[in-house]
Amino acid sequence: MNNTEYQHNITVQYCFPDSTASCRKEVQTGPAYMLLFIFLSCVSVCTVFLNLLVIISISHFKQLHTPTNLLILSLSVADLLVGLIVMPVKVMRLIDSCWYLGIVACIVSEIIIGLSMFASLSSLIFIAVDRYIAVSDPLLYSSRITVCKMSVFIFLGWSFSLFYIVIYFYFNNHLLPSQIYIRCYGECVVFLKYSWLVIDLVIFFLVPCSVILILYSIIFNVARRQAKAVRAVMNIISQKVSSSSQIKAAKTLGIVIFVYLACWIPYYVSSLSVESVTSLSMVWTVFGWLICINSSVNPLIYAIVYPWFRESAKYILSCRIFESSSSRFNLLPQHF
Template sequence: MMDEAELCFPQLLNTSCKRHTRPQSESMIIYIPLSFISLLTVVLNLLVIISISHFRQLNTPTNLIILSLAVSDFLVGLFVIPFQILLTEPCWILGDSMCCLFFFLGFVTMPSSEVNMVLISVDRYVAICDPLRYSTKITQKRVKICVLLCWVSCVFYSFMILYENLKQPGRYNSCYGQCVVNISGAVQIVLAFILPISTIVVLYLRVFVVAVSQARAMRSHITAVKLQSSVTVTVKKSELKAARTLGVVVAVFLMCFCPYYVTSFSGYHLMMGSSTNTFLNSLLLLNSCLNPVIYAFFYPWFRKSVKLIVTLQILQPQSSQANIL
């Protein structure tokens, strides 16, 4: 007879999962970094959310997409990363319904980050490739509609891909103490990887080609620019800088997401809770923490707004009108 200490639920001798022990040093290597990433992700993205929501100067179409991205990253730090920490435990003790709920939240927030990246790519594509009509094509109203559709589609995607699991939570568990769901790998790879990644890459390749040609033209004609056209050059420089910054965001996104999906696409089977699986999931989740770090390095307005937030100056009257650009 199996020792009761080796079972997740000793009172369920015949149906309980076996408790797999892990060295304490390995547990600390997993728990401490993931806990730190979770806390940092929540704090940094909350600063982005407060900044763009509070200061009126930041209420631009591009920043509204960044706001949506920060909300999805904030939810990843608040719910998904702690869930990932719990999944590394030998036994799942929160029940089948909570298992499905956490997976549902994960399949809403992670794809929403990808869709927001697609929206960012479209925004930069229009700004660089069709600058004269950017203000008429990319309006706040249209961006708000696109962001709303982004979240609605991600909720629908999560419900669709987890339908059988939500209808009967725990149906794919082989014993009590597991948190397992069954999804269609092909559907996930196509909808959550191939379509968004290919769209992002194609758009940003186009943006890169046009941005390089514009930068060369600006350098070759900079001495002959008149006062009126110099304003146009300044606008183009700001758009190019925004494209470069958001290009870094997209590049980091690809580096964090591709290893996980490429491994899945290769057909290589990863055991739940294994070191490789934990590393790939952690890399996937790390992206949500890195986005606001990139803003801090490349966006002066983010550093200024954080200073006003931390010093509580945003509590003063008319602080939303502050000039931080």
């Protein structure tokens, strides 16, 4: 790109022209950036729409009020926050480098971003534990895992996620307005210490993901043994249906976890290869968006795999959920 083209794509101004301490404003005006803005805005809207469908489906239809679906609901709420808050903020900062909402809003936005990411991971951990119990001990699953117990675990997962994020930003000097280092007015940049990147790698990625992968390896080994036992005793039809259902659920949620790992691994590998990372770095931007895309993929996986999601979406989009008895509709009961 020559100098003329570069000047055409980037117009340098000031975030707050009346302030002498204002940051320089870089507005991306090229056609490629406009197309990128439109595309990412559409991704944000689709993320909100699809996750709202999942949330309304599980919340409205009584048939879907199961412990496993509560975990999917928790995951969808976290993904909804990503599409509703995280993505729009990232889109605007991709086009306009200035932050106009002040220091407090900067802190709150970063906390929400971290909370949604960590809450997604805690939901995936609980999903792995839930599937492990369901497959390894299906006869006692309904008595050991109830909707009430799962609600408590979900609440604890979100509470711990918020606690971890607050501690994380406090030690990175990004929790209190007096802590934040601002080079100029109109900036919202997170500077992460390398030591905390390593701590985050262990607590946020290596340990939980290792637990998830170990549980799923056990799940599929147990599932294979159960499948052989069922084939040997074909007259136990009910066990066959139950086992097949649990195995299918485990495989489906295994895909969700695989996609999650695929989206997060590039970020950690790249961020640990440099001495410091800021929210304005190219690594943060590119792989940060890859992480966000994961929130759009999850409901698509449900739509492809789960018949109940497709059926409930039809009821929602056709406005049949406003019927008095809609909460008791049967959503393909033969698949449960």
